[in-house]
């Protein structure tokens with residue numbers, strides 16, 4: 001068995017000494033899309049924050065075989081983990097173009113300008129608004145910018161926290177198409193935290209269900225779609 | 238549920254736009270009020286004392302104002318990155334000025350070169366200071382860091398007194414300073430010294446803007462100034478970026494002190510008075526705005542020059558009072574300043 005891209009073993013997370021995750025095990029393989037489902041407050045955001053070491057954690061987190069639990073957030077990001085936080089995480093005072101440049105601020109190669117051009121091709125709306133501040137974009141445009149910004153890092157793993165939140169259903173569909181394409185064409189593995197389980201399970205191979213800080217289910221996307229509890233709680237039928 | 242959320246969030250976006258527009262209008266109104274006040278005062282001044290005297294006061298005000306603006310900039314740079322006012326900025330600049338003097342004394346060289354050397358050394362010193370005394374503290378614990386900067390304020394004053402003594406020293410101007418070295422405009426004198434200083438300040442600001450807008454560190458700085466949590470997720474090393482802001486501020490502060498010193502004198506406390514004007518400039522312009530700091534400096538310089546020059550009973554020794562009055566007025570009526578977005582809430 002080959003080592004997965006990401007392996008979390010017995011990870012507990014704490015906010016001011018209060019335990020929010022009670023020892024969870026998650027793996028993500030190279031190029032895989034994994035969805036994380038759970039009610040409000042279940043610990044989905046905390047799981048993503050743990051991977052980037054934005055919260056205090058115990059337990060073991062390995063990326064590409066290397067131990068990253070205990071490392072600094074900036075060094076983890078530099079290894080190739082990009083996160084789009086809940087609420088988008090664009091830099092509102094900076095222009096669209098500067099946001100994209102900021103996404104690549106740790107890169108030392110010559111491909112940055114080319115990458116920006118290719119994102120403008122993917123999202124022409126961003127090209128039109130390149131000199132506008134990110135804060136003046138609509139919600140959908142900001143989400144596009146957040147994704148492009150995260151991928152400017154050329155990550156191997158993308159962590160997405162509820163990207164559909166606050167977007168019109170049409171835009172959400174487009175968004176998931178883009179995510180699927182990024183995964184397919186660039187081989188970027190994605191951990192997708194979503195309330196919109198129908199769409200998320202469409203592009204995911206596997207999924208986990210979190211409940212009050214514990215993993216209660218780990219299964220393939222197909223199995224999750226069939227699961228009665230999941231259908232009742234997240235698929236609305 | 239999805240649509241409800243979407244309405245809620247897009248509603249929030251619209252609110253944001255409305256707030257931004259309202260803020261822009263309020264800003265415009267405040268700037269207009271200030272300009273109208275200054276203009277009215279100017280008209281009265283010209284009628285009262287004639288155009289020549291007014292022009293002289295105006296030139297003095299602009300020159301001083303640019304220097305106050307530069308000093309304010311050194312406060313703004315650190316504030317933008319950390320949300321903290323570095324109370325030791327004045328003494329740091331004072332030390333940089335002494336350093337330039339000492340360099341000049343040991344190796345004869347053009348004054349400008351000595352200033353540049355002092356700026357570089359100050360920048361390194363600022364970086365070391367941040368690493369050793371500031372970074373060990375939790376960046377969100379503003380009170381602790383502010384107390385450290387207050388301690389540095391006292392420590393640096395004592396250090397300078399110990400090394401250089403209290404005797405006021407004169408600082409050579411990098412520009413010709415004779416009585417003939419001036420141009421005359423409508424009878425008012427505009428010295429080469431004033432023109433050169435103004436050009437240097439403008440040049441320094443242009444360089445600063447280039448550094449912040451065109452370099453990798455500058456981009457990191459603008460990210461951190463915008464949002465620390467998101468900057469971390471970009472892989473930015475927050476500590477290093479804050480360190481960069483301290484270095485930059487120290488260098489800018491030293492330049493300001495060295496340009497102010499020729500028209501005053503150098504002693505351990507000489508920057509403290511300037512710092513009051515710098516605070517006035519920074520609060521007026523908004524603590525988080527670079528252009529605001531400069532505009533605030535100009536407004537402060539002009540106000541002080543005009544008020545002390547014209548109002549009967551307010552002599553030049555009362556300039557500081559004018560500075561304090563401006564700080565209090567701004568904090569009272571417009572705590573975020575004319576151009577800033579962030580109020581000085583914690584200090």
Ligand SMILES: Nc1ncnc2c1ncn2[C@@H]1O[C@H](COP(=O)(O)OP(=O)(O)OP(=O)(O)O)[C@@H](O)[C@H]1O
Nearest residue numbers: 015016020038039040041042043044045046047086
């Ligand atoms: N900054 C914080 N300080 C203290 N407790 C927190 C903090 N953030 C989250 N928690 C707690 O940790 C638990 C998990 O929160 P988390 O944000 O991970 O949930 P979530 O699954 O992402 O929920 P949602 O769907 O609402 O985004 C909750 O009980 C929450 O109250």
Ligand SMILES: [Mg+2]
Nearest residue numbers: 044045046086
């Ligand atoms: Mg969440």
